[in-house]
Amino acid sequence: MKIATWNVNSIRTRLDHVIEWLTDNPVDVLCLQETKVIEEWFPRLPFTKLGYYLYVSGQKSYNGVAIASLQPLTDSIIGFNSILPDLDSKWDEQKRVITGMLADICIVNLYVPNGSSVGSNKYEYKLKWLHLLGSYLQKLMQTHSHICMCGDFNIALEDRDIHEKVNNKNHIMSSSAERQALKSILSLGFADAFRKFNQESGQYSWWDYRAASFQHNFGWRIDHHYLTPELYNRAKGCITDTIPRNKQKPSDHAPVILEI
Template sequence: MKIASFNINGIKARLPRLLEWLEETQPDVACLQEIKTQDEGFPADEFEKIGYQAIWHGQKSFNGVAILGRGVMPIETQRGLAGEPEDEMSRYIEAEVRGVRIAGIYLPNGNPIAISSEAEPSGSEIATTKTRGPKFDYKLRWMKRLRARMAELKALEIPAIVTGDFNVIPTDADIWNPKAMADDALMQPESRDAYLRLLHDGWTDAIATHNPNGGVWTYWDYQAGAWQKDHGFRIDHALLSPELADRLVACGVDKAHRGREKASDHAPVWVEIRD
């Protein structure tokens, strides 16, 4: 069974590339992020034409997640995370597919990590202070809520995977140049700590397990020739419960798809598990 994740960065704009990837690689399950469409605009018919059935959780212009099943309809088990009833962002969807619990996530980016404010001038100088920004606070709260849900899944002792765009660069080995994004929310100690807590809870980072020396990227910015220079980093992950980690056969990144015309800035990640 092959389970993949792809931040498509706009499903309408990238639909030809997405269909192309599905037909070429044929994952049994595909979790999508940043579909950027309301529910009624999701192109379910296009996926049915090539043998995929889908569930989705859309949002106008932003966010949005979906799960596709090849030849099978994913059975939805949850959408959204508990803990903040007022949170209406579409970032989490969970389903049962062929005996495996699959959660697809789009974790908040968190930038800017700080906001500046100016105090009353003192003499000829204006004092500037920085406080942690609301988007970064939201990111950390969301990660805490995710950890709580993952603890519930782990307690069920079932084969489970949480996969998608985590917007966290776990270690310095997961980016081409750590100094390049030292002040970014993706690399802050709080973000990394929250991610490592998931691993310490017993979840297995599949890509890191098979690539212990790092150097594997899943994202290349559209700016500054990042793709051409291979200036990327790893923020798309697949975390496996103990029951599923024991069945891991292979994993990888479909890097070549990032280089195609009008591609997403992410490349798909995938894991293969024994039935």
């Protein structure tokens, strides 16, 4: 079974790329981030035609997540609030979390806040949001043994996940507090699927549109699959597909495919 994650930077603008990719790569599950569209305007038909069921959470202009699955999900939930009912519902205003059940696997599709710059209000929001994500997962793990948490984490955990030029601790996506916040979540019992198979540096999933970053491979590995132990043991591979990043008007992210 293949579960892919792809920040598409607008599903409407990237529709042709995504559908072409899905045609060539009929993964069982595709987790999308930054769809940038309300549910009603999500372009469902091209996915349906390929046999995918869609589970969508979206807003205007920003954020937005969705899961496309060849098998119908037996359950899907949007946001933090239904699992964390005491949480102020403002934390679900930004559409960044969608969770779905596929057989015994709980798929948590995330678009972690970017955080803008270290020390900014958005940075504080990111850290707080990551803390809530920890609470969400802790609660989820009480009832689900097999969790695949994937998406755009906007955090590169290790120095080998960043091209050298911007490898510093005060940079957004690699600051100590962000890494610590993510590690704290992972300590609940998650392991990075990609690093089970590949220890190399230079394996990125995102390249800034500016300064021809992709051409120089000045990228970051910020799109991840984190798995609970049994799933991690079952994992057969995890690769990044850079083909779509070479197209005209690409997303700035490449899809990452987990096989279990």
